[in-house]
Structures are given as structure tokens and as C-alpha cells.
Amino acid sequence: MLCSGGGIFRRAPTIAARWLQTRSFTIAIDGPAASGKSSTARAVAQQLGFGYIDSGSIYRCATLLALRKNIYSVDAPPGDDEQSQELVDLISRANIDINIKPGSGWLAQSAAGTGRLVVPDVQVLLDGEDVSREIRAPEINRLVAKVASDGGVRDAVLHTQRYLAHAAETRPASTPEGRGADSSGTPGGGVVMDGRDIGTTVFPKAELKIYLDASAMARAIRRWDEMNSHMKETQAAAAAAAAAQKNTTDGDSAKKDTDQSSSRTSLSYPSVEDIARELEQRDYADINRKHSPLRIASDAVVIDNTNMTFEHQVYSIIDLARERMGLPRRYDEL
Numbered sequence: 001m002l003c004s005g006g007g008i009f010r011r012a013p014t015i016a017a018r019w020l021q022t023r024s025f026t027i028a029i030d031g032p033a034a035s036g037k038s039s040t041a042r043a044v045a046q047q048l049g050f051g052y053i054d055s056g057s058i059y060r061c062a063t064l065l066a067l068r069k070n071i072y073s074v075d076a077p078p079g080d081d082e083q084s085q086e087l088v089d090l091i092s093r094a095n096i097d098i099n100i101k102p103g104s105g106w107l108a109q110s111a112a113g114t115g116r117l118v119v120p121d122v123q124v125l126l127d128g129e130d131v132s133r134e135i136r137a138p139e140i141n142r143l144v145a146k147v148a149s150d151g152g153v154r155d156a157v158l159h160t161q162r163y164l165a166h167a168a169e170t171r172p173a174s175t176p177e178g179r180g181a182d183s184s185g186t187p188g189g190g191v192v193m194d195g196r197d198i199g200t201t202v203f204p205k206a207e208l209k210i211y212l213d214a215s216a217m218a219r220a221i222r223r224w225d226e227m228n229s230h231m232k233e234t235q236a237a238a239a240a241a242a243a244a245q246k247n248t249t250d251g252d253s254a255k256k257d258t259d260q261s262s263s264r265t266s267l268s269y270p271s272v273e274d275i276a277r278e279l280e281q282r283d284y285a286d287i288n289r290k291h292s293p294l295r296i297a298s299d300a301v302v303i304d305n306t307n308m309t310f311e312h313q314v315y316s317i318i319d320l321a322r323e324r325m326g327l328p329r330r331y332d333e334l
């Protein structure tokens, strides 16, 4: 479902004129957990030759800093002012970088001429350390909404978000064609940022605001599928490592290691219901917090993708962006 919250056609000529002047176009994508924001934002950014910022990763890096310094814990009452200030200082000093991995993500062309989009990978660096995996750990999932509800933390992250967006706009994009034009001929010069308050607080004047949503069960199943494939990758890597050790250890004991590794990972594997509960708790915290709660911006285009293909949602957003840049739509046939 696609619906406009604020008369997109009325606004389009002004936005197109502003974009032609500044050559900078901001797309804000907000929505609840696992609604498809970051995968969509990455694909849109790559297809348009724009920069990409996953703002959830910045809150996740802040949470990792808090955990490493024992500043916050899930059970403790909200952090006191001193602790909050300590974390704010850490975030302000931290060097966070988010990059689409060059060479990742592509358009798999089918015989019919339409393509299946493969989502590009993103690397998150915290003071030069690759924390892309670590910030997705269950401990971070449990604590991040609490850290993100701290007003001081949000102010510090806001600064980082705007700084990174500016840097991403001016850095060469990782499209196969490079910045300047995407595969569909859209000139580059912009940024796509996803999160919870991008259209309402971070970039209230964004040229295009999208609110992505999907049913709670669809979101939980998608996250479960994602975890399932990560788990399989981990198990395959463990099996490969054990096989590589075959020359130095007894074959039986290598097999035992692999089996133990597999059973350990499957023991901590959450059910769809567990994931649905965790997403629900996080959504509740994000919607009900005092500072910049998750809201639909009045001028956002709402897309419910429960029954929509990934490609359809990406191309719909690209066409909305092209329209607002004063360019013809390209994907009406889909």
C-alpha cells in the first residue's frame, strides 16, 4: 500500500527547483523495527548513486560503548545524569563510519528484463574497528532502545548523523557507475538515511520522507529468516574450520567440535514468537519515549510492505524521488 501524507504532487515543483539549485537530495526512511528500512535504504542509495547512513547503527555503536564501559544495563533504572554525560562524551569523541561495501549489492537481471535486487552489505567502523556484527548481538538489541531514549545521547547522535550525512553526500558513491549517474540515468547528489526520527527531527526538510511499515508477524518472520541464514553461515564456517584442522587433529575429535559448535548455536536460537516479543518491546519503547519518539511525519509517504516485494518497494521509492527531482518515472510497468 502506498499513500501520500502530504500532497506530493503539489510539493514536487518546489522540491525539484531546490534540488536543481543545491544538487543535494535527502531521503528519510523511518518505521518500526524490521520493517525493511535499512535494506530498502541501501538499495535505493545504491541505485540512485546516493550516500547511505543507517542511523540505527549509530545508536547501536553508542550502546556498545555503554556496555563496554558498564554505563548502562538492561535492568538498572534509567542512567543518572553523570552516567549519561559520560556516554555523551564517549559518543562525541568516537569516530563512527558507515560504508556500503564496494562491490556488494547488484541487480540480477532476469530474462524478462526486470531484476532481483541483491542488498549491498554495510560496514560499520567504530574508531577504526569493524563492529558490524557485534552491534547486532542480542545484548545490544535488549539495551539499544533504552540508550536511545536518553535525551543527551540523542543530541550527541544527532550531531553525528548530520556530520555523516554531509560527508556521505560529498563522497563518491559505490555504484558500479560511480557518483554522477545511476544505472537509470538519475544524477547522483544526495543521501538516504533510515531510522525512527529522520523525517521528524533529523531532516525535517528532507525532500522525500518515507514511513515503511509491515504487520508485526511479517516483520518477526523476516528477522527470523535473516537469523536463520546467518546461523547457517556460522555453522558452515565452523564446519570448514574443523575440516581444516583435520590434518592436525584426530578426525573424530574435529567432528565432535563441529557438532558442539552447532548445538551451542542452535540452543540460543530464538523462536519467531521470541523475536516478535522483542520487536514489540522495542517498538513500544521507541513510540513512547519522551525524546523524538517514532512518529509518521505529516508529509511522509506511508508504504505498508506486508504483501509487497522488495523490488516493488525500492522502485516505488526511486520513482517518487525521481518525480520530485523533476525526472520521469521509470518503473511504472512493475
Ligand SMILES: Nc1ncnc2c1ncn2[C@@H]1O[C@H](COP(=O)(O)OP(=O)(O)O)[C@@H](O)[C@H]1O
Pocket (backbone or CB within 6 Å): 031, 032, 033, 034, 035, 036, 037, 038, 039, 040, 119, 222, 223, 226, 305, 308, 309, 310, 313
Ligand atoms: N518487502 C519485503 N518483503 C520481504 N522481505 C523484506 C521486504 N523488505 C525487507 N525485507 C527483509 O526484511 C528483513 C528486515 O529488513 P531490514 O531492512 O533489516 O529492516 P529494518 O532496517 O527496518 O530493521 C531483511 O532480511 C530484508 O531483506
Ligand SMILES: Nc1ccn([C@H]2C[C@H](O)[C@@H](COP(=O)(O)OP(=O)(O)O)O2)c(=O)n1
Pocket (backbone or CB within 6 Å): 032, 033, 034, 035, 038, 055, 056, 057, 059, 060, 144, 145, 148, 194, 195, 196, 197, 198, 282, 286
Ligand atoms: N533514528 C533512530 C534510529 C534508531 N533508533 C533506535 C531505536 C531502535 O530500537 C534502535 C536500533 O535501531 P535499528 O534501526 O538498528 O533497529 P532495527 O534494525 O530496526 O531492529 O535504535 C532511534 O531511536 N532513532
